[in-house]
Each structure stands twice: as C-alpha cells, then as structure tokens.
Amino acid sequence: MDPANTNKASTGGTGVYVCHCGTNIAGIVDVHVVVEYAATLPSVAIARDYKYLCSTPGQELIKQDIHEHGIDRVVVAACSPCLHEKTFRKAIADAGLNPYFVQIVNLREHDSWVHTDHTAATQKAMDLIRAAVRRVRIHKPLNPKxxxxxxxxxxxxxxxxxxxxxxxxxxxxxxxxxxxxxxxxxxxxxxxxxxxxxxxxxxxxxxxxxxxxxxxxxxxxxxxxxxxxxxxxxxxxxxxxxxxPRFVLEDACVGCMECIEACVYKQAKVPDEFNMYLGKRKPIYIPFPQAVPQVVVIDPETCIEFKSGKCKKTCVEVCADRKAIDFHQPxxxxxxxxxxxxxxxxxYTFNAKRIPYYGYGTYPNVYTALEVERLVNSAGPTGGEIVLRDGRRPKAVGIVHCVGSRDENTNRYCSRVCCMYSLKLAHLIKERSEAEVFNFYIDMRTPGKGFEEFYNRVAEEGTHFIRGRVADIYPDPQDQGRLLMCAEDTLMGVICKVPVDMVILATGLExxxxxxxxxxxxxxxxxxxxxxxxxxxxxxxxxxxxxxxxxxxxxxxxxxxxxxxxxxxxxxxxxxxxxxAGYVEQEPYTASVLEEECSGCKTCIPICPYQAITLLEDKKKANINEVLCKGCGTCVAACPSGSIQQNFFEDQEIFAEIEGLLSYA
Amino acid sequence: MATVASPHPPGAFEITLENLFSFPQGRRVLTCLQCGTCTATCPYGVGMQYPPRRIIGMLRTGQLEKVLTSDSLLSCVACYACTAKCPRGIELTTVLLPLLKEQMLLSLPEVPSELQRALENMLRYGNPMGESPRKRAAWAKTSSIPIRILPEDPRTTDVLWFVECYTSYHPRGQDTARATAKIFQALGIDFAILGNEEKCAGECVRLSGEPGLHNTLMEYNMQVFRKYKFNSIVTSCPHAYDAFRYSYRTAGFDYELRLATTFLAQHLEALRPMLRGKAGYTVTYHDSCCMGRHNGFYEEPRTLLQAIPGIKLVEMTHNRVNTICCGGGGGGMWLDTYYKAKGYERLSERRVKEAVATGADVLAVACPYEISRFEDAVKVLGYDKRMIVRDITELLVESMEGEI
Structure with a gap:
C-alpha cells in the first residue's frame, strides 16, 4: 500500500521528534542514531531529538517546523500516550493541523524502561518509529466528540x-x-x-x-x-x-422511640451490631442515639411478628395514629x-480469628480494637467503663500491633492507622483506669501532623513499649484469669512473657x-x-x-x-x-458500519457492552449509535464480514503500522 | 553479596551466604523485620546463645562465623513454629537453618556423641538406633495377620507401605505397625512392605545438617522403589511423608503419596461401621509439627478420633498451628542428653503437662516419634496413673475389636 495514494491531501512530509526524557530514554536508546535513521525514512522531512519534548520549548520546536517547513504529519517518540498524547495533539492543533495527525511512539515504557541492551533497544526504537511513520501518513482528520x-x-x-x-x-x-x-x-x-x-x-x-x-x-x-x-x-x-424495607415508614416516624420501649421484649436480647455485639438491643431499635435518619428499624430476623405472625404488636399500638410501622413494607x-x-x-476490619495463636474467639478477654472503641465510649455497652467480659476491671492491658498487617500470611501492607489508634487506646485506658498498658510493636509509624508528638505524650504517661511481635497468647498456668503475652523484647534481647488481664488486637484494614x-x-x-x-x-x-x-x-x-x-x-x-464544564470531550474512536458490506447477521448486537448497536429493520443492517459507542472495538473484532470500522483504528491504519514494523529498510 | 559487609576473606561462611542468596526463598532473609516472632515462639529460644532473630541479624552484618562456631543451632528441633509465624514468610526451618546447621557441624569443635552416633548408625544400618537392618521387618512375624514383604514376593501391590524406623523397631512403634496392618486388612487394602530393603527416609538427617547423608538415603530408597510395581505409597511416619513430598521430588519421586492417618481418614466411611467398641474416655490430640504445621493435616486425625464411639475430644491450649513440639524433630530425637546437660526443660514434658491439664485420659498421637517420648515424659512426671499415650491406629483397633 502506497501511503501517498491513500491520502492525497498530505504532501508536506512528516516530522519525527525523539525525546531523551532526561536519561529515561537516552540512557538506553542511542537517540542520535535513531534520529539519523528516521531522517532516511520515506516521507520524513525533518527528524530531531530534544531533551524534554513535553516542555514548552519542545512543543514550540514542533510548531515552528509545521509553520516553517510545512510538515503535515508528526511522530513523537517519547513516553506513554497516556501521559502526553493530549499535549502534542494540542500543540499541532495550535499550529493549524488536525490534532489526530500525530502518532505517539512509546519509547520509554515499551523500550528503554524494559530493556537493558543498548543496541537492541536502539534497533527497537527505529522499528517502532518506522511503523509510526507509515501509519501517520494515512491518519484521517477527526474531531473529539x-x-x-x-x-x-x-x-x-x-x-x-x-x-x-x-x-x-x-x-x-x-x-x-x-x-x-x-x-x-x-x-x-x-x-x-x-x-x-x-x-x-x-x-x-x-x-x-x-x-x-x-x-x-x-x-x-x-x-x-x-x-x-x-x-x-x-x-x-x-x-x-x-x-x-425498614418496616418503619421514614416519613411517618418522628423518632420518639416509644415503640422500642413498648416492644414485647422487655429486655434487650439481641446482640447489638453497632456495639460489636458487646451490648444488646431489641428487635425494634435505633442503631445509636444520634443515628441519621432518626427512624427506628425492625430486624425481621428477630422480630416475633416476622417469625410467628402472632405478636401482640405493642409497638404498633403505641405508635397509634402515626401509623409508622408497616410489617408489609415492600x-x-x-x-x-x-x-x-x-x-x-x-x-472491613481484619478477622482476628485468622491468626489463631492470638486467641481471639477462644479467650474472652482478647478483644479487637474496634470492640474496645465501643468499650471506652461513654455511649457504649459499659457506659465507658473498662470492664472485661468476665466483669473484672483489668490491671494490665496488652496491645498487639500489626494484627493482619505487614504479614505474608495475611496482608502484606501496613494498615497505616493501627499504630496511632493503639496509642490512642493506650492513652484512653490509662485515663479511665488504673491499668498498666503494654504496646507490642514492630515499628512505630507516626507520620502525620501531631502524630509523633502524641507518641511522645503517651510514652510520657507511662505506657510500656516493647519492640517485638507477639508470638503467642495463652492462659497463665499459674493464674487462669490472666493471659500471658509472649514476645521477644528485641531491643533488650530477652524473651518476655507479660501477664495481662486484657489483650487488644490492633486489627488492620481490609x-x-x-x-x-x-x-x-x-x-x-x-x-x-x-x-x-x-x-x-x-x-x-x-x-x-x-x-x-x-x-x-x-x-x-x-x-x-x-x-x-x-x-x-x-x-x-x-x-x-x-x-x-457541562460536557466531556471524548475521543472520536467510535465504530461505524459499512452498510454495503453488512450482512445483518446481528453478531455485533449482543456483544456491545454499551447497547449502542441496533438493527435497522428496513435495511436489515446494523447501526451504531455514535453517542453511545465508547470505541472499545469489540464489534470490530467480532464482525465476520469485516464491515465495521473504527476511527483511528481502521484496518488500513493498522496494516500500515504492521507493514512498517516488519519492513526492515 | 553487597548487602553483607564481611571483614573475612571469602571462605566457607561467605560461600554459605552466597548459596543462600542465590535463590528467591533464601533472599527472603534480607527482608527480615527483626520482630522477634521466631525467637519468642522457638521452644528453646530462651536457652540459645543466638536465637533465630539474632542469627539473621548476625548473618546480615557479616558475623555468621560466631553463630556457626557456637552450638546454638543444635537447639533447633525443626518444629516449624518460626516458619509458620514469620510475618515475612522466611522459611527458617526448611531453607535457612539446614544450610547453617551443615556449616555448624563442620565448625563445631565437638559434635554431641549421641547425635554423631545416630548419624553414623543411619549411614551404616539405615536406622538411627543402630539396629540390624535384617531385623527391620521382624515385627511382621508377631503380627496376627500376614504381611506381604516385597523382596520375598515381588508381585505388584496397590499400596506400598513405607513403615519407617521407629514404627519398625521401637516396641511401642511395633504396636502401631501391627495396629495399622490390622486396619489395612479390615479395609481390604492390597498392601506390602519393603521389609529389610527399607531404609530411613532421612528427613531428620537433612534437618539436623547432614544433607549429604540424606541424599545417600534418598538415592538408595529411590532405587528400591524403582525395583517394584505399586500404585501408591502410604507411610506411617510424617517425617518420611515430608521427605517424599519435598526433597525426594528432586530425585524424581512422583508416586501418589499419602500419610497413613490421612489415608485412613479417606477410608473413614468404610471404617466407621467397624468401630463398634464404645470408648468411655476423654482424648486430647497432639499435633505433630511435621504433620500439622508443615503439611497442614490438622483435621484428619481429629476426624478419625471423633469417629470412635463414646470418645470425647478435648483440645490442649496449644493446638494446630500453635502446637508445642515433642522435641524430637531436626535431630532432637538424638540430643536428649545434650539438652539435659544444657538444663533445658524437656519439651515432651512441657507438652504432657498441657495434656494433663485438659483432664484427658488419653494423649493421642499420629507420629511414631511421639509415643516413646510422651510415655517417658508421663512416667517422669508421675502421671502414669492419670494418662496413657496411644497412637490413633491403636485406638481405632481397640474400638474395632470391642476391647474397650
């Protein structure tokens, strides 16, 4: 295919611009050799290299060549088109060319960053540029939609x-x-x-x-x-x-909560999700006093009316004329x-049971940090008193950092917040109880405004810090009420077994x-x-x-x-x-049907992810709605008769690129 | 390696490090956080001059020589606790420590004689006790059912049963062997053993720092396997299972492989109707390190125990991934006197104390090292009126025979 015949309008020649990208490209690819080679390619009028083409002077260089040398197609061999395709399109548009008359060669991500052999990388750069030069000659003018x-x-x-x-x-x-x-x-x-x-x-x-x-x-x-x-x-x-359904009408409920009081359950019996199951609620409830919306909710899993249909419905009685409760709300x-x-x-907070040797779910006095948040909260199940599941008040509390974080067996990443919330819990426990607090940490991470100062403050309050990851938690054989936390104090080089009444697991975020x-x-x-x-x-x-x-x-x-x-x-x-802005500009890479070749087989219709294709019933031809088409190309590949073409990815453009790549000049 | 600043000229220690850093799992030690999980979970961590965390620290700062000329690594009983819990996924038990132990055995002025003797016995007799190889299948003559021995009757067999040393020679191991044979027969399994041609698989030899001896045993056993026709291998010993599953692969081992415990668990539905005798006791099960922590078989032995009518299964404080080692792995089986001289608490005694604390009548095990170790510990601690030690196969046979 002779490029000159496919688009007669373009006769001014191609400009090839090779970017050094500092040493990103020039460190591996010999850009001077590439430029010399590019200048010899058919249709190329000018080939240049530049340290940073994306800079304003770099763009000016291209614009100047368009004005002074009348080049009408541009190849930019630089970084990924994701980064600067728009930059160069705008540059050539400013100089009066259609913005789609530029082709980007991704020399950085596809060549210099992924290869170490200078000679081969330079050869690959030449090949890629040859392909782009062939292709860009037959680009058609397009306008973004x-x-x-x-x-x-x-x-x-x-x-x-x-x-x-x-x-x-x-x-x-x-x-x-x-x-x-x-x-x-x-x-x-x-x-x-x-x-x-x-x-x-x-x-x-x-x-x-x-x-x-x-x-x-x-x-x-x-x-x-x-x-x-x-x-x-x-x-x-x-x-x-x-x-x-909430089974309570939001418009009718005034949030008086009399229904909760009136529920046939005199005592709250259902473990309360909001309090991490440490407290109880009724089947009709409000998650917490300041909940928004201030509307009660009925839990159909535990409400007697839903289970048996035979409840006295005292809640409905007390709601009276407001008629906010609707067991049949759809x-x-x-x-x-x-x-x-x-x-x-x-x-989601890490499920601490996944690390069995920390004993969560086995020993009642092992808590997750989120449970302790509720425990120290004055609106929580204990009114802010630190009381253990067995009713005791802890004299010693151990906090385990990095539970489900920084661990190849669970999650590799650092959860970022656990060090700080562990310090906060240490502070709150010391403030509200007589307990000694031991923080077992690997690295203390406090990179935030006022964070290190807070660490300082908590240390000054007398919290103990042991640099070592806890390896085992188990009941003290001498005193079954207590748990032994076993870790190496790596700064002292000794293995310690610290007896505590309460363990808090600083679970990570998932x-x-x-x-x-x-x-x-x-x-x-x-x-x-x-x-x-x-x-x-x-x-x-x-x-x-x-x-x-x-x-x-x-x-x-x-x-x-x-x-x-x-x-x-x-x-x-x-x-x-x-x-x-009111609108978004989209690439004009939409597909269209060459009606004369379409057989109306409808293969393309169900596979379009955007429902953009319909069958024109009168002509029995497929039709693509240009507004709905996102240019994914699925239909182009699927069409058995090759009668769908896509802007910027037309068959002849792709073939020109392939031929360019394969023709060793 | 540029990461290790060593004052010494290139030598054995440097080569050890180069070997270590030449493959991805070895390079993981460079990611060590120095968090101390390994040291804190190590059953002998308190006694070691250089516990695992420090070994990695010393290694990374070019002080490996000090580690390798100390006897710290003799305390490693290859229990996999450090490996299972390491947040960086460093394979201490399988990768790092065997490599270092090999160098240590060369550098130590004196290797404890009991270990030396066990390794020599292994080379000479194919078992660590120094028993005659000709008596390896002697137990079969005391079995109530006929045991086919392949060298005498080399017809194709479905299951090749690799009995292993302690099951073949130790009197209590032989009880397990006979029990296993009874269950196999009851299930109608077509099985045979290698008799006197079998030699130790060598897992503990490798993990105590003698990879060369392990390879000799491996090459020998592989040759023997190739002589006979069989469909799969079942072994009574988790250590042999481990060797076959991992190291023997390098010698071309690709037979279908199962551990006797998991093999029986697979046949549970056929076994269940035979379990007629009601057990009126409480059992606690000890997870063997090699079987549980390294190979992940936690539920199969429990499933078998729970299939016995009338049994009550209770758990010890440390179970499954958090089990406590019996002290026999990685050469620990042959270092009891040395540990005693060091003043260490016997790990089998530590374990038995936990077992007794559960109130169980029976301590059930599934690894042939454990019966003798725990029975000794029960006697030493004076619990022999309160607790007995039984292999799972023995308990199954008791129930099958209604003896309980």
Missing part, C-alpha cells in the same frame, strides 16, 4: 468519606443521592470514641455533619439501600438502587440518572468482602490487595480507569480520617469539574 454531563451525583457509602463528599457537592448546589447499606449513616467513625491525635470526640465532630446531610435540601438519603446495577457512561449513568427498586459517581464504600463484586458493578478495577485502584497513584489519586467514577476514603486503601476527608473533598471537586 462532546457528551453532556448530568448534574446529579451518586455517592455510595455513608461513612465520613461519603458524608463529606455529599455535603461538598450539595453545598455547591448539586443534587446528590447518598446510598448507604446500613440503617444509619456514620460508618466506622460513628463507632469510635476519640480521634487521634487531638482526641476530639468522634461523635461531637461527626454528628453535626450527619444531621446536615439529613437536613440538606439537595441530598436524597437512602439508607438500607444498595446499588444493584450501573449502566451508561461518563455524564450519563443510569443507576438501579435496591431499597430494602422492597423498592429505584432508577436514577446521574452524571458522576463517588464510591466511598469503606473498609477491602470490603464484596469489593470484587462492587468493582464489577461499577466497571472499575482493584489493586492486588483488593482495594479499588486509582487511575494514577500520584497524579490521579481519586479517579478510576472509568471516567466519571471517583474514589474516596478507605475503599481505595487504608487511611485515617484527615486523609479520608481530604480525599472526599478531592473526589467532589473532580465531579464538580465535570458537571460545571
């Missing part, structure tokens, strides 16, 4: 991340749907007693934001709800939400249109158990350990690989409250940027 962005936002998860993101967006005047799985918003933060390092009361700083969510006219709050399906694309998502399916989505689905399901539902990806993957760890930390879907909080990885709130704000800002 615009799609509008629906101004409503979906926020999934009502912990501090979701709450902050929702409030930020709503305060900016956007309508937000906040969908929460539990009966109340607040998430893990609502369960904490104090927050490190400033020891603010968690409830005092969180509940005002929770009530603000409830009161905000721009926020639609759906609790006991889950997203079941997500269709559409950036700017135009269609989301299905399943709203489970499940509801809602469908909403939103332009952007923020996922703030939070974390992805939610259904994170994989959720990521499929929202068409995003997870990193190796199972947290949702950000688009770029440094430069796009709240974006995902799906446009219009953003991340906030621990669903992306373990983090503390300040970082979570910062990230939630960032996610809200990213959503706002899309909404306020």
């Amino acid at each position: 615009r799609v509008s962005v629906h101004p409503d936002v979906l926020v999934v998860g009502g912990g501090i991340a979701g709450i902050h993101a929702a409030l930020t967006l709503a305060d900016a005047g956007k309508h937000v749907y906040l969908v929460e799985r539990d009966a109340t918003i607040g998430g893990h933060m609502a369960m904490f007693d104090k927050t490190f390092p400033t020891l603010d009361c968690a409830a005092c700083i969180l509940t005002p934001k929770m009530t603000a969510v409830q009161a905000h006219p721009k926020i639609t709050l759906w609790t006991l709800s889950e997203v079941t399906q997500v269709d559409g694309y950036v700017g135009n998502y269609k989301v299905t939400v399943k709203r489970k 499940e509801k399916i809602e469908t909403i249109d939103v332009g952007t989505i923020i996922l703030a689905t939070g974390f 992805p939610q158990p259904d994170a994989q399901e959720i990521r499929r539902r929202f068409h995003i990806t997870c990193s190796m350990e199972g947290f949702f993957l950000e688009r770029h760890p440094k430069l796009a930390p709240v974006s995902t690989f799906t446009d219009g879907v953003f991340l906030a909080g621990c669903c992306q990885g373990p983090k503390d409250i300040p970082d979570t709130v910062a990230q939630a704000g960032a996610a809200a800002a990213e959503a706002l940027a899309l909404i306020d």
Whole structure:
C-alpha cells in the first residue's frame, strides 16, 4: 500500500521528534542514531531529538517546523500516550493541523524502561518509529466528540468519606443521592470514641455533619439501600438502587422511640451490631442515639411478628395514629440518572480469628480494637467503663500491633492507622483506669501532623513499649484469669512473657468482602490487595480507569480520617469539574458500519457492552449509535464480514503500522 | 553479596551466604523485620546463645562465623513454629537453618556423641538406633495377620507401605505397625512392605545438617522403589511423608503419596461401621509439627478420633498451628542428653503437662516419634496413673475389636 495514494491531501512530509526524557530514554536508546535513521525514512522531512519534548520549548520546536517547513504529519517518540498524547495533539492543533495527525511512539515504557541492551533497544526504537511513520501518513482528520454531563451525583457509602463528599457537592448546589447499606449513616467513625491525635470526640465532630446531610435540601438519603446495577457512561449513568424495607415508614416516624420501649421484649436480647455485639438491643431499635435518619428499624430476623405472625404488636399500638410501622413494607427498586459517581464504600476490619495463636474467639478477654472503641465510649455497652467480659476491671492491658498487617500470611501492607489508634487506646485506658498498658510493636509509624508528638505524650504517661511481635497468647498456668503475652523484647534481647488481664488486637484494614463484586458493578478495577485502584497513584489519586467514577476514603486503601476527608473533598471537586464544564470531550474512536458490506447477521448486537448497536429493520443492517459507542472495538473484532470500522483504528491504519514494523529498510 | 559487609576473606561462611542468596526463598532473609516472632515462639529460644532473630541479624552484618562456631543451632528441633509465624514468610526451618546447621557441624569443635552416633548408625544400618537392618521387618512375624514383604514376593501391590524406623523397631512403634496392618486388612487394602530393603527416609538427617547423608538415603530408597510395581505409597511416619513430598521430588519421586492417618481418614466411611467398641474416655490430640504445621493435616486425625464411639475430644491450649513440639524433630530425637546437660526443660514434658491439664485420659498421637517420648515424659512426671499415650491406629483397633 502506497501511503501517498491513500491520502492525497498530505504532501508536506512528516516530522519525527525523539525525546531523551532526561536519561529515561537516552540512557538506553542511542537517540542520535535513531534520529539519523528516521531522517532516511520515506516521507520524513525533518527528524530531531530534544531533551524534554513535553516542555514548552519542545512543543514550540514542533510548531515552528509545521509553520516553517510545512510538515503535515508528526511522530513523537517519547513516553506513554497516556501521559502526553493530549499535549502534542494540542500543540499541532495550535499550529493549524488536525490534532489526530500525530502518532505517539512509546519509547520509554515499551523500550528503554524494559530493556537493558543498548543496541537492541536502539534497533527497537527505529522499528517502532518506522511503523509510526507509515501509519501517520494515512491518519484521517477527526474531531473529539462532546457528551453532556448530568448534574446529579451518586455517592455510595455513608461513612465520613461519603458524608463529606455529599455535603461538598450539595453545598455547591448539586443534587446528590447518598446510598448507604446500613440503617444509619456514620460508618466506622460513628463507632469510635476519640480521634487521634487531638482526641476530639468522634461523635461531637461527626454528628453535626450527619444531621446536615439529613437536613440538606439537595441530598436524597437512602439508607438500607444498595446499588444493584450501573449502566451508561461518563455524564450519563443510569443507576438501579435496591431499597430494602425498614418496616418503619421514614416519613411517618418522628423518632420518639416509644415503640422500642413498648416492644414485647422487655429486655434487650439481641446482640447489638453497632456495639460489636458487646451490648444488646431489641428487635425494634435505633442503631445509636444520634443515628441519621432518626427512624427506628425492625430486624425481621428477630422480630416475633416476622417469625410467628402472632405478636401482640405493642409497638404498633403505641405508635397509634402515626401509623409508622408497616410489617408489609415492600422492597423498592429505584432508577436514577446521574452524571458522576463517588464510591466511598469503606473498609472491613481484619478477622482476628485468622491468626489463631492470638486467641481471639477462644479467650474472652482478647478483644479487637474496634470492640474496645465501643468499650471506652461513654455511649457504649459499659457506659465507658473498662470492664472485661468476665466483669473484672483489668490491671494490665496488652496491645498487639500489626494484627493482619505487614504479614505474608495475611496482608502484606501496613494498615497505616493501627499504630496511632493503639496509642490512642493506650492513652484512653490509662485515663479511665488504673491499668498498666503494654504496646507490642514492630515499628512505630507516626507520620502525620501531631502524630509523633502524641507518641511522645503517651510514652510520657507511662505506657510500656516493647519492640517485638507477639508470638503467642495463652492462659497463665499459674493464674487462669490472666493471659500471658509472649514476645521477644528485641531491643533488650530477652524473651518476655507479660501477664495481662486484657489483650487488644490492633486489627488492620481490609477491602470490603464484596469489593470484587462492587468493582464489577461499577466497571472499575482493584489493586492486588483488593482495594479499588486509582487511575494514577500520584497524579490521579481519586479517579478510576472509568471516567466519571471517583474514589474516596478507605475503599481505595487504608487511611485515617484527615486523609479520608481530604480525599472526599478531592473526589467532589473532580465531579464538580465535570458537571460545571457541562460536557466531556471524548475521543472520536467510535465504530461505524459499512452498510454495503453488512450482512445483518446481528453478531455485533449482543456483544456491545454499551447497547449502542441496533438493527435497522428496513435495511436489515446494523447501526451504531455514535453517542453511545465508547470505541472499545469489540464489534470490530467480532464482525465476520469485516464491515465495521473504527476511527483511528481502521484496518488500513493498522496494516500500515504492521507493514512498517516488519519492513526492515 | 553487597548487602553483607564481611571483614573475612571469602571462605566457607561467605560461600554459605552466597548459596543462600542465590535463590528467591533464601533472599527472603534480607527482608527480615527483626520482630522477634521466631525467637519468642522457638521452644528453646530462651536457652540459645543466638536465637533465630539474632542469627539473621548476625548473618546480615557479616558475623555468621560466631553463630556457626557456637552450638546454638543444635537447639533447633525443626518444629516449624518460626516458619509458620514469620510475618515475612522466611522459611527458617526448611531453607535457612539446614544450610547453617551443615556449616555448624563442620565448625563445631565437638559434635554431641549421641547425635554423631545416630548419624553414623543411619549411614551404616539405615536406622538411627543402630539396629540390624535384617531385623527391620521382624515385627511382621508377631503380627496376627500376614504381611506381604516385597523382596520375598515381588508381585505388584496397590499400596506400598513405607513403615519407617521407629514404627519398625521401637516396641511401642511395633504396636502401631501391627495396629495399622490390622486396619489395612479390615479395609481390604492390597498392601506390602519393603521389609529389610527399607531404609530411613532421612528427613531428620537433612534437618539436623547432614544433607549429604540424606541424599545417600534418598538415592538408595529411590532405587528400591524403582525395583517394584505399586500404585501408591502410604507411610506411617510424617517425617518420611515430608521427605517424599519435598526433597525426594528432586530425585524424581512422583508416586501418589499419602500419610497413613490421612489415608485412613479417606477410608473413614468404610471404617466407621467397624468401630463398634464404645470408648468411655476423654482424648486430647497432639499435633505433630511435621504433620500439622508443615503439611497442614490438622483435621484428619481429629476426624478419625471423633469417629470412635463414646470418645470425647478435648483440645490442649496449644493446638494446630500453635502446637508445642515433642522435641524430637531436626535431630532432637538424638540430643536428649545434650539438652539435659544444657538444663533445658524437656519439651515432651512441657507438652504432657498441657495434656494433663485438659483432664484427658488419653494423649493421642499420629507420629511414631511421639509415643516413646510422651510415655517417658508421663512416667517422669508421675502421671502414669492419670494418662496413657496411644497412637490413633491403636485406638481405632481397640474400638474395632470391642476391647474397650
């Protein structure tokens, strides 16, 4: 195929620009040899190298050549197109060329970073450039397409991340749907007693934001709800939400809680989830006093009416005219249109039973840190008194760091918050009891504002620090009420067996158990350990690989409250940027059907992930809706007659590239 | 390696390190956190001059010579506790320590004579006790059922039963052997043994620092295996199982392999109707390190015990992955006098105290090292009126014969 014949408009020649990228490329690839070679290729009018092509002078170089030498096609051999394709498209557009007349050769990621042999890497660079030169000659002029962005936002998860993101967006005047799985918003933060390092009361700083969510006219709050399906694309998502029955009508309930008082269960008997099962609740209950919405909920698993249908229903009697209780409330399916989505689905705490030698679940006085948060909380099951399961008050407490973190047998990563919350619990225990506290740690990690100072303070208060990972916890044979914590004090070089009354396991943070399901539902990806993957760890930390879907909080990885709130704000800002622009520009890589060749076999229709293809009944030909097409190319590959072509990836463009690659000149 | 600053000219210790760092599992020691889990969980960690954490620390700072000229590594009983709990996944028991122990045996001014003797016996007689190889199958003559011995009757057999040393020679081991044979016969298993052609598989030899002797035994046993036709190997000894499963692979071992305990657990449905005699006692089961921590068989022995009518199974404080070693692994079987001289508490006694604390009448075991070790400990501690030690196969046979 002779490139000159395929596009008669392009006669001005090609410019080839090879970037050194400092030493990233030039350290392995001999760029001067590559440039000399490129200059000899057919159609190439100019070949140059430059230290950093992405810099303004680098771009100016290309623009100048377009103006002065009339080149009409450009090949940039530099880094990944993910990083600078847009930069160079804009540069040549500024100089008057169609932006799609540039082809990027990824010399850095595909060549210099992955090879060590200079000669072979230089040869590979020449091959890749030859292919690009062939291809770029037949590029057709294209224009990016615009799609509008629906101004409503979906926020999934009502912990501090979701709450902050929702409030930020709503305060900016956007309508937000906040969908929460539990009966109340607040998430893990609502369960904490104090927050490190400033020891603010968690409830005092969180509940005002929770009530603000409830009161905000721009926020639609759906609790006991889950997203079941997500269709559409950036700017135009269609989301299905399943709203489970509460068996109490939110509009009718005034939150007087008389029904709880009146329940036929005189005593609370059901282990209370919010208090980590350390306390009891009734089948009709409110998760905690400041729950939002302030609406009671009935647990059908334990309510007598649901089990036997023969309850006296004293709750209904006392509710009287308000008629808020409805045992027959159905499940509801809602469908909403939103332009952007923020996922703030939070974390799961490590199941301490997975490390059997720490005795959680075997010895009643081994607690997880989250249980102790409830125990030291004045609204908790013991009113803030540190009382053990056997009724005793501990005289010695041991805290084990890194439980389910930094461990090849469980999770390899550091959970980031455990050192600090362990220090906080040490402080609170010393404040509220006479107990001695022993912190067993591997490395003390306090990298945050005021964190190291807090460590200092807790040490000064007399907490004992033993540098060693606990290897075994078992009942003291001499005193069965106590537990022995066995570790090597590695700084002293001695093995110690510390007798304690209470063990606290500083359990790490894990992805939610259904994170994989959720990521499929929202068409995003997870990193190796199972947290949702950000688009770029440094430069796009709240974006995902799906446009219009953003991340906030621990669903992306373990983090503390300040970082979570910062990230939630960032996610809200990213959503706002899309909404306020009103549209997004999308690559024009859409597919289209060559009608004369289409046989109407319908192979392409069911495989299109965006439902963009329909059959024109009159002509019996497939038709692709350009607005819905995302340019994934699935139909192009599947079409048995080769009658679907995709912009920028047309057969002749691909073949030109292959021929260029294989033709050793 | 650039990571190790050594003041010594290249020599044996440096070569040891180079060997260690030449493969991925060996290089894991460079990731050690120095958290001390290994030292704190090591059953002899308190007594060692250089406990495991310090060994890694010394190794990384070029002070390996001090470690290898001390006798610290003789205290390793290859119990896998450090390996199972190491947060960095460093394979101390299987990778690091055998390599160092080999150098230590060369560097030590004096190797304890009992260990020396056991290893010499292994080379000369194929068993550590120095028993005559010609008497290896002597127990079979006292068995109530006929035992086919392959060298005498080399027809193809379904199951080749690798009996191992302690089951073949120790009087209490022989009880287990006879019990196992009875169960095999009752299940209609077509089995045979190698008789006097069998030699120790050599797992403890390797883990006590004699890989060369292990390889000699391995090559010998592999040759014997190749002489006969059989479908699978079943062994009574977790240590032999371990050797076959891991090190023998390097010599081409690819037979279907099972441990007698798991083999019987697989046949439980056929076995269950035969278990007629009701046991009126409480049992506690000791997880053997090699069988449990290293090979993951925690539930099979318990399933077998619970199939015995009338048995009550109770757990010791340390069970499954957190079990306490009987002290017999990695050469510990042949160092009892040495440990006593060091003033160590006998691990078998530590274990028996925990077993007695459960209130159980029977301490059930599934590794042939343990019967003799625990029976001694029970007697020494004066618990012989309160507790008996039985192999699981013995308990099964008792129930089958309704003797209880």
